[in-house]
Amino acid sequence: MRYSPLLTDLYQLTMLAGYLEEGMAEEPAVFDLFFRHNPFQGGYAVFAGLETALSFLESINFTEDELEYLQGLGMFRPRFIDFLRSFRFRGKVTAAPEGTVVFANEPLVTVEAPLAQAQLVETALLNIINFQTLVATKAARIVNAAAGGTVLEFGLRRAQGPDGGVSEARAAYVGGVKSTSNVLAGKLFGIPVKGTHAHSWIMAFPDELAAFRAYAEVFPDTCILLVDTYDTLKSGIPNAITVARELRAKGYELAGVRIDSGDLAYLSREARRMFDEAGFPSAKIVASNELDEFVIESMRGEGSRVDIYGVGTRLATCAGDGGGALGGVYKLVRIGDRPKLKVTSDIAKATLPDRKRLLRAVSPDGSFVLDVICLHDEVISPGDTVFDPLNPLQSVTIPLNARFEEVRSVVMEGGARTSAHQPSLDDMADRSSEQLSRLPQGCLRFINPHKYKVSISSGLNNLRLRLMDEVQQGYRKLQPGGN
Structure with missing residues (x-):
């Protein structure tokens, strides 16, 4: 099934046109797709929709009929239409396998590609993954x-x-x-x-x-x-x-x-x-x-x-409290060689910058203990102190007897899947069942579930705090009398 690249919000195309005019279309960029709250006020989510999303990325291109429609809007210059004519996704995608149990604030999918490519696919990726993960x-x-x-x-x-x-x-x-x-x-x-x-x-x-x-x-x-x-x-x-x-x-x-x-x-x-x-x-x-x-x-x-x-x-319809929509978002975390951070007065909406890994600490009996989001080149060990992403003043220690599992892997490189084998729906369903069995029992409760711990590493915490400070210093310089 072909998903048209017009399955997007208009502002994606206007931004692309702007990037092209500003000479930024080929700037290397990194985006994370994640959600901020577990659906249904529950203790977890089951990740789904990845294979559908990868099929979209592999096949994305503009037909002449679609280009003619865009040209007829009277908004875009001929140069931009020509740019879209040869548009293909040639990026890298890192993601969890479908059926993986995941939690709020974790990067589920990371897209690394030239800025124009990574930007255009935002809406479709959110449309596919938000809905299927919710269901x-x-x-x-x-x-x-x-x-x-x-x-x-x-x-x-x-x-x-x-x-x-x-x-x-x-x-x-x-x-x-x-x-x-x-x-x-x-x-x-x-x-x-x-x-x-x-x-x-x-x-x-x-x-x-x-x-x-x-x-x-x-x-x-x-x-x-x-x-x-x-x-x-x-x-x-x-x-x-x-x-x-x-x-x-x-x-x-x-x-x-x-x-x-x-x-x-x-x-x-x-x-x-x-x-x-x-x-x-x-x-x-x-x-x-x-x-x-x-x-x-x-x-x-x-x-x-x-x-x-x-x-x-x-x-x-995914009816119920906290249902209706997953609320997944897609945020820029790096452009060129510069880590990027969205800063707001609400730290719950401040993003986690730069390329990252998602590790799952597992107890000797195979049950899940906590997840750690760290910088892509950071070394994490049992016994390390890790921090609450919503409150950096709160921290926990990774148990000394824990081992780590990588939650995500590279699933697309150069716009093509890294594996010729596509997992079956049975594989995904079996994974979901197996992962749910390894959660703390309280996470499965429908009312007041146990909150599974998702933490950020010291390296990621320090980078975020440094970038926040830099942004705040920039604000102060803009104020009257600022230095």
Whole structure:
């Protein structure tokens, strides 16, 4: 799938035109992509969207039709249009693998390229990675709440447009949701497709039993019946049991039933009892209707007997406190040989300058202890003192028994992937599951989760403080009477 380079904000193009006129277009630049707050007021995020982003970077170019459109805006000089005609991304990208558990203020993706190249790709990278990381995180939370139950994704009809529906299904898989109702996503990404039928199927027949029998006749191997069109316990389940007996007489077994309304915890318990008493203990109970991690956790606490959770709207739209958008940003951290820092009155929004590494301190049992962001050429050792990026007065010591794992690696050099092997979605989902299992348990809580420690090294802390001081001295010189 081609992403047009016009998938950008206008100011990216105006800046590029300005860089060209100022002779800065080829100036070496380094940008970091990161987010400032964990989504959903949670304890972590699951990184997703990288492979989609790399495909965009590899293929970016302007067609003549796109150039003609830009020329028709009447804003740009012919020289700039000619510059875009030969535009390609030839930069270097350092990133975490998809499925990696990540945290606020960490550089997820670093782009090193001539300034014009690194600038133009900002909007598309944020669009791709913000959304997919948000969905993968929501999916991981829902899977965690299901506690071993199966989760199905069917949010296409509520997703943010066609591309949003496809990207959402992909990212949900990275987060651990192993099937989708989205047939196009199934084709594009090899995701198993699952589904039942709608209430309209039931209503199209003279009665519920006739509708169930017709569906079982067409799909005897995979028959899941929607039982809440009229009355779940008085009509739906009894009719489903009748069809289950008829299927068994023909050598088939009813796969299960779906409940889409009412008190799902209570109805699932009663449905389980009725099927068990009728001799169908293997029939699965599927629940749907505005489910998310909080509803699922509550249902389980009430003793529900749901086997499969169908999650749509609240996954596709990433609904919930702290949801809706990830809030990732893309900031310049170096230009030429000069580290760069965005300074604001709010230190939480001050950026971390220069090229960096992201290290994860791991305990002897393999669990994650803390992350350290350091300068790219800085040596970090157990026992070192590291600092809170939001409050440099707070520090901790890296445990002496810890070892380090590099969270990121170079994934693109010269505009081409560094590896011919592209990880599968299964690889990404397995990575997500494995990484989540290594987090401190409190990080997985939905309410008041444990805050995983992300620190900056002494070298990075000192550089940031020095640059802040230089900027403040510059301010003072501009004041009346300043020296």
